[in-house]
Amino acid sequence: MRKQYRYFLIVVLVILIAGVVIFISKNRGVSIDRYNSMNQFPKIRPDYCGTVIPPNIAPLNFLIKEKGIRYYVNIHSKQGTPIEILSRTPKISIPEASWHELLSLNHGQELYVDIFVEAENKSWNKFQTVSNKIANEEIDAFLVYRKIHPSHNTWSFMGLYQRDLQNFKETPVLKNDRYQYGCAHCHTFCNNSSDKISISTRSRDYKSSLLIVEGDKIYKIVKKFGFTAWHPSGRLLALTINYPPLVLHANRNEMRDIVDIDSWIGLYYIDSEEIKTIPQLSRKDWLENYPTWSPDGRYLYFCNAKMLWTDTKTVPPEHYQESKYSLYRISYDIEKDKWGEIEAILLSKETGLSMNQPRVSPDGRWLTFSMCDYSCWPSYHPDSDLYILDLKKTEETRKPVYRKMEINSDECESWHTWSSNSRWIVFSSKKENPLFNRTYITYVDENGKLYKAFVVPHEDPTFYDSYLMTYTIPELVTEPVKNTEEKLARVIRDVENVPVDMAITGATPKKENRE
Numbered sequence: 001m002r003k004q005y006r007y008f009l010i011v012v013l014v015i016l017i018a019g020v021v022i023f024i025s026k027n028r029g030v031s032i033d034r035y036n037s038m039n040q041f042p043k044i045r046p047d048y049c050g051t052v053i054p055p056n057i058a059p060l061n062f063l064i065k066e067k068g069i070r071y072y073v074n075i076h077s078k079q080g081t082p083i084e085i086l087s088r089t090p091k092i093s094i095p096e097a098s099w100h101e102l103l104s105l106n107h108g109q110e111l112y113v114d115i116f117v118e119a120e121n122k123s124w125n126k127f128q129t130v131s132n133k134i135a136n137e138e139i140d141a142f143l144v145y146r147k148i149h150p151s152h153n154t155w156s157f158m159g160l161y162q163r164d165l166q167n168f169k170e171t172p173v174l175k176n177d178r179y180q181y182g183c184a185h186c187h188t189f190c191n192n193s194s195d196k197i198s199i200s201t202r203s204r205d206y207k208s209s210l211l212i213v214e215g216d217k218i219y220k221i222v223k224k225f226g227f228t229a230w231h232p233s234g235r236l237l238a239l240t241i242n243y244p245p246l247v248l249h250a251n252r253n254e255m256r257d258i259v260d261i262d263s264w265i266g267l268y269y270i271d272s273e274e275i276k277t278i279p280q281l282s283r284k285d286w287l288e289n290y291p292t293w294s295p296d297g298r299y300l301y302f303c304n305a306k307m308l309w310t311d312t313k314t315v316p317p318e319h320y321q322e323s324k325y326s327l328y329r330i331s332y333d334i335e336k337d338k339w340g341e342i343e344a345i346l347l348s349k350e351t352g353l354s355m356n357q358p359r360v361s362p363d364g365r366w367l368t369f370s371m372c373d374y375s376c377w378p379s380y381h382p383d384s385d386l387y388i389l390d391l392k393k394t395e396e397t398r399k400p401v402y403r404k405m406e407i408n409s410d411e412c413e414s415w416h417t418w419s420s421n422s423r424w425i426v427f428s429s430k431k432e433n434p435l436f437n438r439t440y441i442t443y444v445d446e447n448g449k450l451y452k453a454f455v456v457p458h459e460d461p462t463f464y465d466s467y468l469m470t471y472t473i474p475e476l477v478t479e480p481v482k483n484t485e486e487k488l489a490r491v492i493r494d495v496e497n498v499p500v501d502m503a504i505t506g507a508t509p510k511k512e513n514r515e
Contacts, residue, residue, distance in 0.1 A: 032072060032116055032124050032126075034123075034124070035116060035123070035124035035125060035126045036123060036124070036125045036126065037126055038125050038126060038127045038128065039128070040127060040128060041127060041128045041130060042064060042065075042066055042115040042117070042127035042128075042130065043064070043065035043066060044062045044063060044064055044065060044115070044130070045062060045063045045065055045461065045462075046060075046062060046454065046455045046457070046461060046464075047454065047455075048060040048062055048130075048132065048454055048457075049130045049131075049132070050130075050131065050132065050452055051132050051133075051443075051451055051452040051453070051454050052132065052133045052134075052135050052443035052451040052452075053103075053111070053132050053133070053134060053135065053443075053454070054135055054137070054138055054139035054165070054424065054441070054443075055103045055104060055106075055107050055134050055135060055136070055137075055138055056100075056103070056138040056139065056141065056165070056166050057103075057139065057165060057166070057441075057457070058096070058099075058164075058165060058166055058167050058168055058457050059093075059094035059095070059096055059099040059457065060094070060132075060454070060457050061091070061092060061093050061094055061457060061458070061459060061460070061461045062092050062461045063090050063091055063092070063461045063462055064090040064092060064115060064117065065090070066090070066115075066117045066125075066127070067117075067119075068090070068117035068118050068119055068120075068125075069088070069118050069119070069120055070086065070087070070088055070117075070118040071085075071086070071087045071088075071089070071090055071092065071115070071116070071117055071118070072084070072085070072086050072087075072115075072116040072117075072118075072124075073085040073087075073092050073113065073114070073115055073116075074113070074114040074116075075094065075099075075102065075111065075112070075113050075114075076102075076111075076112050076114075077102055077105070077106040077109050077110065077111050077112065077134070078106055078109045078110075079105040079106050079109070080101060080102045080105040080106065081098070081101075081102070082102075083095065083098045083099065083102060091460070091461060091462070092461070093459070096167060100166075103134055106134050107134055107135070107136045108133075108134065108135070108136045109133070109134055110131050110132070110133055110134070111131070111132045111133070111134050112129050112130070112131055113129065113130040113131070113132075114126065114129050114130075115127050115130065135423065135443055137421050137423040137424075138421075139165060139419050139423075139424045139441065139476070140165075140192055140419045140420055140421075140424070140476040140477055140478045141164060141165055141166055141478065141479070142162050142163065142164060142165065142194070142476070142477045142478070142479065142480050142481075143162065143163045143165055143426060143439070143456070143474055143475070143476055143477075144160060144161070144162045144163075144173060144187060144189075144194075144474070144475045144477060144481065145160070145161060145163070145439060145471050145472065145473060145474045145475070146158060146159070146160050146161075146184065146185070146187070146471070146472050146473050147159055147161055147469045147470070147471055148469060148470060148472065149468065149469055149470070150435050150436060150468075150469075150470045156181060157175075157176065157177060157181065158175075158176050158183065158184065159172055159173070159174060159175035159176060159177075159184070160172070160173040160174045160175075160184050160187055160199070161173060162477075162480055162481055163456070164480070165456070168457075168458060168459040171480075172485050173187075173481050173485060173488070174199065174485045174488045174489060175485060178485060178486065178489035178492075178493075179201070179203055179205070179206055179489050179492045179493050180203060180204070180205040180206065182201055182202055182203030182204070182205070182206065182492070183201060183202040183203070184199055184200070184201050185200055185201075185202065185226075186198075186199070186200040186225075186226060186227050186228060186473065187199045187200075187473060187475060188227075188228050188229055188230060188475065189230070189475055189477050190230035190231075190232070190234045191230070191232055191234075191362075191420070192362070192418075192419070192420035192476055192477050192478050193477060193478060193479070194477045194478075194479055194480060194481045194482065195214070195215055196213065196214055196215075196230055196234050197211075197212070197213040197481065198210060198211065198212050198213075198228045198230065198237060198239075199211040199213075199488075200224075200225050200226060200227075200228065201220075201492055202224065203492065206492050206493055206494075207222055208222075208223065208224035208225075209221060209222050209223065209224075209492065210223065210225045210228070210239070210268075211488065211491060211492060212237075213481075213483060213488070214234075214270075216483070218483060218487065218488060218491050219491065220491050220492065221268070221275075223241075223275075224241070225239045225240065225241060226239070226240040226241065226242040226244070226263070226289075227239070227240045227242075227289065227290055227291065228240075228291075229291045229292045229293055229300075230293070231293055231297050231334065232293060232295055232296065232297045233297055233334060234270070235269070235270050235271065235334065236267055236268060236269045236270060236334075237267070237268040237270070238265055238266075238267055238291035238292075238293065238300055238302075239265070239266055239267070239268055239275075239291070240263055240264070240265055240266075240288070240289055240290070240291065241263060241264055241265075241266060242260055242262070242263040242289070243260070243261045243262045243263065243312065244258050244259065244260045244261070244263075244376070244377070245258075245259060245261065245315045245316075246258060247259055247315065247316045247320075253382065253434060254380055254381070254382055254412075254434065256380045257316075257375060257377065257380050258375065258376065258377035258380060259315070259316050259317065259320045259323075259375070259376075260287055260289060260323075260376040260377075261309075261312050261315070261317055262287070262307070262312050263287045263288055263289050264277065264281060264282040264283075264288050265277075265281040265282065265288045265289075265291050265300075265302060266281075266282070278339050280330055280339060280341070280342050281300075281302070281330070284307075285306065285307050286304055286305070286306060286307060287304065287305045287306075287307055287323070287325070287376070288302055288303070288304050289302065289303045289304075289305075289325065289356070289376050290302055290303045290356055290357055290358060290376075292358050292359055292360060293360070294329075294360050294364060295360060295361075295362050295363070295364050296364065297332070297334055298331060298332060298333075299329045299330065299331055299332065300329060300330050300332055301327065301328070301329045301345070301358045301360060301367065302327075302328055302329070302330075302358070303325040303326065303327060303328070303355055303356055303357075303358065303376070304325060304326055304328050304342075305323050305324060305325040305326065305348070305354070305376070306323075308320070308322055308323055320374075320375075321374050321375075322374065323354070323374055323375065323376075324348035324352075324353065324354040324355075324374055325348060325354045325355050325356055325376060326344065326345075326346060326347045326348045326349075326355060327344070327345040327346040327347075327355045327358060327367075327369060327389075328342050328343065328344055328345060329342070329343055329345055330342050330343070345367070345389070345394070345400060346389065346400045346402065350400075351371060353371040353372060353373060353374075354371065354372055354373065354374050354375055354376070354378075355369050355370070355371050356369065356370050356371075356372070356375075356376055356377075356378050356414075357369055357370045357378065357414065357415065357416065359416060359417065359418055360391070360418075361418050361422040361444075362418055362419075362420055362421070362422050363422040364391065365390070365391060365392055365422065365448070366388055366389065366390065366391065366422070366444070366448055367388070367389040367391050367402075368386060368387065368388050368389070368405075368416060368418070368425065369386070369387055369389070370384050370385065370386055370387070370413065370414050370416075371384070371385060371387055372384040372385075378412065378414040379412060379414040379415065379428065379437065379472065380412075381412060382410075382411055382412050382430075382434060383412075384412045384413060384414050385404055385405070385408040385413055386404075386405045386407070386408060386413045386414075386416060386427060387402050387403065387404055387405060388402060388403060388405055388448055388450070389401065389402035390402070390448060405442075405450050406449075406450045406451075406452075407427070407429075407440070407442045407450050407452070407453040409429060409430075409431035410431070411429065411430040411431045411434050412428075412429070412430045412434070412437075413427055413428065413429045413430075413431075414427070414428050414429075414437075415427060415428040415437070415472055415473050415474060416428070416474070417474050417475050417476050418476070419476050420476070420478055422444070423443060423444055423445075424441060424442070424443060424444065424476070425441075425442050425444055425450070426439060426440070426441050426442075426456075426474045426476055427439070427440055427442070427453075427474070428440075428471060428472055428473075428474065429453070432455075432464065435470070436464075436467075436468075436469075436470045436471075437470045437471050437472055438455055438456075438464060438471060439455065439456045439471045439474050440453040440454065440455050440456070441453060441454055441455075441456060442454075
């Protein structure tokens with residue numbers, strides 16, 4: 001019996017090995033000598049055609065939207081061994097190792113994709129070659145974002161996640177089920193580095209706080225903050241104090257809206273553990289929001305709107321749909337802790353629109369921002385588009401030189417971030433579905449030209465078709481967040497907190513629960 005059993009196992013093993021050999025032989029060195037040339041490009045999804053891609057991006061797996069019984073794909077460039085894939089399904093999965101080897105050998109070159117489809121009559125159809133350019137410059141390897149269900153007035157599960165853009169690995173940074181399903185709503189990094197992080201949290205059980213990470217040290221300030229921005233030195237944070245209630249509409253497709261009824265900008269000094277305000281950024285009849293620093297730390301850019309109401313208790317307030325934000329900046333000398341005067345960059349009376357979410361490229365050349373018809377929350381406005389302003393030419397001409405980005409769609413474009421080398425922008429778009437933000441990547445050349453955007457790839461090219469969470473607040477970083485989510489959540493959960501009463505003239509917060 002034992003001999004027969006061994007014989008049976010050997011036969012099974014031989015059959016399996018033979019099957020693998022046959023499979024490999026069918027997928028290597030495929031030769032299609034006779035085919036019909038199609039005078040059209042193949043339909044593929046996602047639309048990875050005619051764009052510029054990072055040389056360190058994960059494989060751009062795709063689905064062929066052409067009817068057939070077999071599919072053959074040949075991916076090649078100027079140098080290296082072509083990647084050949086023969087598949088009985090239209091889902092094309094590209095081997096990671098071969099993909100990265102091909103891209104690494106061809107920086108600055110075109111990447112070609114030849115697609116053949118075998119029809120039911122056994123004849124092959126070859127479509128026009130798809131071409132994408134491989135950039136010389138890499139994208140920052142990690143992307144941190146929030147995922148949340150697109151609910152209208154409440155939420156249950158949400159979390160901050162990080163994605164390694166070089167492959168398909170996603171790991172949690174902080175999930176809200178670790179602190180009684182509270183909210184993690186804003187996260188920022190200093191100079192595209194995960195060494196210094198700030199995360200704003202809200203929780204009914206553990207109160208609202210600002211979580212600050214400095215290397216291995218984690219602490220929180222027990223106070224409700226909104227958006228934050230690290231000074232490039234890492235020595236202070238600009239932060240907003242907001243009252244932004246949700247408003248629901250009854251007569252438009254996007255029912256949600258946010259009104260910033262009252263807001264101002266403060267500064268948190270890391271070493272002295274103080275929060276201070278300055279009169280220019282905390283005026284009672286103005287709404288200051290979305291602070292962001294220039295890469296040299298000499299200017300703080302922000303959005304500002306005149307408060308059109310005196311009653312801050314009624315929601316929504318009167319005339320809130322007339323509220324339009326403009327772009328300003330104020331100079332700052334960190335060594336003297338001295339502020340200059342506010343200067344206008346672009347006024348809403350010139351554009352007729354409301355400006356939000358400014359970000360300055362790390363090389364200091366470009367200022368990007370969103371514009372919509374009104375409001376401080378563009379991600380709820382289908383008309384929201386992204387714009388780019390040339391800071392160098394604006395300085396030279398003494399007038400704003402800006403334009404709408406080429407990557408906008410008919411749906412909402414909003415949250416965006418720069419790579420550390422100023423060559424990539426990652427942004428949120430609802431172009432495929434007005435309910436869900438998806439994350440897109442676009443290349444920016446030295447002249448500020450933006451190239452066709454493409455969606456962040458997933459291993460399964462049909463992933464986004466059925467995924468029911470929305471992505472917001474993408475942030476590019478050069479290395480992963482190293483602190484575990486349990487370590488971050490433990491600081492949030494610590495209940496021995498002393499709330500901070502912060503007067504408009506300034507106050508000293510308490511740093512609690514150090515790790």
